[in-house]
Amino acid sequence: MEITLTVNGEKVTADVEPRTLLVHFIRDELRLTGTHVGCETSYCGACTIHLNGEAIKSCTTLAVQADGAEITTIEGLADGETLHPVQEGFWERHGLQCGFCTPGMIMQAAKIIEENPDPSEDEIRHGIDGNLCRCTGYHNIVKAIEYAAAKARGEEPEPAEWETV
Amino acid sequence: MYPREFEYVAAGSVEEAAQLLEDNPGAKVMSGGMSLIPMMKLRLLSPELVVDIGRIPGLNTIEDRGDHIAIGALVRQRQIAESPLIPMALKTAAAQTGDAQVRNTATFAGAIAHADVAADTPTAFVALGGTIVAKCVDGEREIAADACFVDTLTSALEANEILTEVRIPKSGGGSAYDKLGRRGGHTDYSVAGAAAWVADSSGRECRVAVGGVGTIPALASGVMEAMASGASPEDAAERACEGITVLEDLYGSEEYKSHLAKVFVRRALEQAMANAS
Ligand SMILES: Cc1cc2nc3c(=O)[nH]c(=O)nc-3n(C[C@H](O)[C@H](O)[C@H](O)COP(=O)(O)OP(=O)(O)OC[C@H]3O[C@@H](n4cnc5c(N)ncnc54)[C@H](O)[C@@H]3O)c2cc1C
Ligand code: FES
Ligand code: FES
Numbered sequence: 001m002e003i004t005l006t007v008n009g010e011k012v013t014a015d016v017e018p019r020t021l022l023v024h025f026i027r028d029e030l031r032l033t034g035t036h037v038g039c040e041t042s043y044c045g046a047c048t049i050h051l052n053g054e055a056i057k058s059c060t061t062l063a064v065q066a067d068g069a070e071i072t073t074i075e076g077l078a079d080g081e082t083l084h085p086v087q088e089g090f091w092e093r094h095g096l097q098c099g100f101c102t103p104g105m106i107m108q109a110a111k112i113i114e115e116n117p118d119p120s121e122d123e124i125r126h127g128i129d130g131n132l133c134r135c136t137g138y139h140n141i142v143k144a145i146e147y148a149a150a151k152a153r154g155e156e157p158e159p160a161e162w163e164t165v
Numbered sequence: 166m167y168p169r170e171f172e173y174v175a176a177g178s179v180e181e182a183a184q185l186l187e188d189n190p191g192a193k194v195m196s197g198g199m200s201l202i203p204m205m206k207l208r209l210l211s212p213e214l215v216v217d218i219g220r221i222p223g224l225n226t227i228e229d230r231g232d233h234i235a236i237g238a239l240v241r242q243r244q245i246a247e248s249p250l251i252p253m254a255l256k257t258a259a260a261q262t263g264d265a266q267v268r269n270t271a272t273f274a275g276a277i278a279h280a281d282v283a284a285d286t287p288t289a290f291v292a293l294g295g296t297i298v299a300k301c302v303d304g305e306r307e308i309a310a311d312a313c314f315v316d317t318l319t320s321a322l323e324a325n326e327i328l329t330e331v332r333i334p335k336s337g338g339g340s341a342y343d344k345l346g347r348r349g350g351h352t353d354y355s356v357a358g359a360a361a362w363v364a365d366s367s368g369r370e371c372r373v374a375v376g377g378v379g380t381i382p383a384l385a386s387g388v389m390e391a392m393a394s395g396a397s398p399e400d401a402a403e404r405a406c407e408g409i410t411v412l413e414d415l416y417g418s419e420e421y422k423s424h425l426a427k428v429f430v431r432r433a434l435e436q437a438m439a440n441a442s
Contacts, residue, residue, distance in 0.1 A: 001173065018173035018215065019205075040166045042203060045266060054269045060202050061270070064173050065219065108266065129352055130264025 003067040007032070008076025016063045023047040025063035026073060034074035034103045038132070045131030048104035049073050055111040057130070074103035077110060085148040086110045093160060095144030097135035105131045105141060113149045121146070168205035175217045179224075179300055179329055182216050186325045187302045189214045194327055196239060199263075199271040200279040218327065227251070229335075233295065236273060236331040242286065243268040252293055252333065253440055254340035254360040254433070258285035261344065261351040274328045277313060280320040280381065283354035287314065288376030289342045291384060292360035292433075295333040299326040307332075311374075314381035338364040339441030343432040344377065345425055347416055356416040357425035359385070359405070361433035366442035368392050368434055375430060378422045379409040388430055398434035405430040 004013045007030060014029055021040075026032050026049070035058060038046030042060040049058045050072040077084045086109045089095060096102045105128060112119055112127040119127065124145045125138070133141060143161070150157040176182035186192050193212035195201050196219055204210040218224070218238065225239040227248050234250050245251050245259035246268060262268055262276070262285050276286050277297060291314070296307040299322055308321050315321055322328060344351060344358030355377040364370035371392050376382040387404030405426040413419045 018171055019168045021167070021202075040206070042199065042267070045264070048266055055266050056270050057266045060199060062173070062198065062202065064175070065198065065217065067175070111265070127265055130266045 001064055001067075003064055005066050005068060006070045008072055014063075018062065018064050020063040021059055022049075022051075022061040022063045022066050023058040025066075026058060026071075032073050032075050036100055036103055038100065038104075043130075043132065044101070044104070045108060045128075046101055046104040048107040048131065050107060050111070055108050072107075074107060077106065084110060085151040086113065086145065088151065089144035089146075089148035089157075090141075092157075093140050093144040093147050095136070095141045101131060101133040101135075105133065109141075109145045109148065112145060113152050117149060117153050119145070119149060166206040168202070169208060169211040171205075171212055172214045173217065174214065175220050178221060179218070179327060180302075182218050182221065182327055183300055183302045183325070185214065185216045186327070189216075190324065192216050192324075194218055194278070196272040196275040196278075197241065197270040199267055200275065200281070224329065230332075232335055234333045234335060236333065238272065238274040238327070238329050238331075240273055241269060242271045242273060242276070245273050245286065252340045252362070254289040254292055254342040254362060254437070255286060255333065257342040258289035258344075258358075258360065261285055261342070261346065263353070274331055277331065278320050278322055278328050280314050280316075280318055281354070282314075282317065282379060282381055283347075283356075283377050284382075285342065285344060285355055285358055285376065288355070288358050288374045288382040289340075289360040290331065290333070291374035291376075291382045292342075292362050292372050293333050293340060294336070294362070294372060295331065297322075297328050298330040298332070299323075300329050301325045301327070305329070311384050314383070317380045336362065336364070338362060338370075339366070339437045339439070341433045341436035341440055343429045343436065345429070357422050357429055359426065359429035359433040361430070361437040363434070363437045363441050366438050368398065368438045368441075369395065371434065371437070373430055373434065375405055375409060375426050378406065378411045378426050380412065383409055385409075385430060388434075392434070398431045398438070401434065402427045402431035 036046035038044035191213035387407030391401035
């Protein structure tokens with residue numbers, strides 16, 4: 001089946017089998033390998049992308065369902081050389097260790113702060129319910145998202161914990 | 166994990182979708198795909214044709230129609246969780262469904278059609294009452310909430326029918342939903358859950374449904390009878406599993422799940438009564 005969609009601002013047309021999962025289309029056909037496959041069962045969130053402006057799990061979406069849609073993947077989040085506030089937050093607050101969960105975590109976090117510019121710690125933790133991390137214990141991920149939210153509001157983020165001890 | 170090969174059609178209208186189902190007995194409807202795609206990946210289902218109704222215009226609104234709220238087939242769990250028109254039991258159940266990404270894609274109607282006893286919104290739907298509208302090429306029919314669920318993963322919809330709308334009566338009073346999620350707290354499918362609607366803060370006139378523990382979300386008629394005769398929520402909750410075959414599963418023994426059902430029936434009733442006042 002022929003599908004046409006916009007991926008990170010660029011129009012793409014491709015011929016896909018109906019059973020092709022969107023995440024495989026993105027990784028294997030478009031070679032955008034920033035979007036990860038962790039569980040393939042819709043639980044881990046490593047495959048999170050934005051479809052028509054909403055965070056979704058691309059391992060549980062068919063590529064044909066995205067016909068006509070606009071998609072943003074982790075590769076399309078930064079503004080040129082300027083990192084998205086969430087990317088900057090993960091960098092500044094060490095929101096990753098192995099990095100496997102990071103693209104999905106960042107895509108979901110970008111939506112959390114877009115929809116709720118001043119989220120509480122509880123709201124952040126619930127917001128990433130659908131993203132599993134095997135390394136960090138989530139602590140620095142929450143700190144990274146708090147940093148990003150402050151930055152996006154135009155405020156100076158709280159100093160890092162290790163700078164205050 | 167790829168599904169088996171299948172044909173795919175994105176239907177442009179309910180009529181087109183109904184005709185496709187009529188002409189292809191091996192076809193399956195897809196809305197959000199959040200249950201259908203996992204079932205197909207696991208090859209528990211291998212339809213020859215997937216009829217995607219996800220692009221049909223006009224099916225994703227929540228409308229106040231005076232005596233009932235009409236929820237279109239493509240309204241997602243997230244919209245239910247955020248809408249001021251939706252009674253508290255259903256709002257809460259939707260907010261506690263899966264995670265943010267799942268709620269962005271999964272529809273409420275799809276959850277009813279999928280008929281998983283561990284799902285949250287179907288339990289709230291049974292307690293609130295109301296109907297679903299099922300359409301096929303021959304016309305449409307309404308099915309009452311407590312008749313929608315037949316058996317494990319089996320709804321009352323025929324293979325050629327499309328659920329186009331869910332109607333929830335505006336009965337006033339108060340309602341509530343509470344559960345234990347598989348990942349603890351309110352997260353993930355329910356190990357056990359209960360929803361209650363009460364006409365007023367006395368709770369005497371009520372509808373209570375239990376989910377997670379048997380094969381279908383079911384009305385707890387024993388609890389309703391006890392409440393009608395003036396029992397306290399705590400005493401009435403003792404009858405939570407009357408008429409339900411509680412099944413042991415990966416998440417708990419029969420005894421544990423029966424206990425949880427009582428706890429959540431009591432909590433849902435107490436909260437609904439508080440919400441009514
Ligand atoms: C990771 C994950 C976590 C989840 N956690 C929870 C949870 O905590 N609680 C909970 O309650 N649920 C949970 N769910 C289930 C989710 O709510 C359902 O998958 C979803 O609501 C089903 O709707 P859908 O639009 O995706 O349906 P689909 O997957 O498209 O369809 C599901 C079934 O219903 C049929 N169908 C769908 N729409 C119609 C229609 N309009 N007419 C006729 N038949 C139809 C399909 O043929 C299929 O058999 C979870 C799902 C996932 C993937
Ligand atoms: S790979 Fe999609 S949720 Fe894990
Ligand atoms: S950083 Fe390794 S899984 Fe999250």
